[in-house]
Amino acid sequence: MKRFESLTKFIGALESGELGAWSIDERACGPMIENMKSPSVEYWDVVWRFIESLSTLLETHPEYMRAGDEAAPILNRFSTALEQENYCPGILWGLLENGTIVDWLKALRSIDNN
Numbered sequence: 820m821k822r823f824e825s826l827t828k829f830i831g832a833l834e835s836g837e838l839g840a841w842s843i844d845e846r847a848c849g850p851m852i853e854n855m856k857s858p859s860v861e862y863w864d865v866v867w868r869f870i871e872s873l874s875t876l877l878e879t880h881p882e883y884m885r886a887g888d889e890a891a892p893i894l895n896r897f898s899t900a901l902e903q904e905n906y907c908p909g910i911l912w913g914l915l916e917n918g919t920i921v922d923w924l925k926a927l928r929s930i931d932n933n
Contacts, residue, residue, distance in 0.1 A: 873901065877897070
């Protein structure tokens with residue numbers, strides 16, 4: 820198996836269309852924030868499987884992210900996007916919608932093929 824095949828196998832599925840939907844949690848959390856609404860993205864199963872594969876690769880192969888590995892800049896972008904999703908829901912959504920994630924995956928596939 821190639822180094823990044825566990826990720827690049829998602830290219831077709833992530834290019835195919837709808838990957839989730841925005842939802843708004845309209846429950847009141849207390850009197851001070853009675854009218855506050857909390858947006859989040861409900862990702863479809865394929866996105867969660869991709870995130871799980873990405874997280875597993877990043878945890879089990881930290882050496883891929885070290886300077887000198889040509890995949891390091893791409894994997895660091897993925898890592899940053901995953902981390903930022905916790906603080907700013909929708910970061911991954913935007914990167915999926917505009918094709919950036921698929922572009923990064925294609926770059927990893929190119930690295931695998933060389």
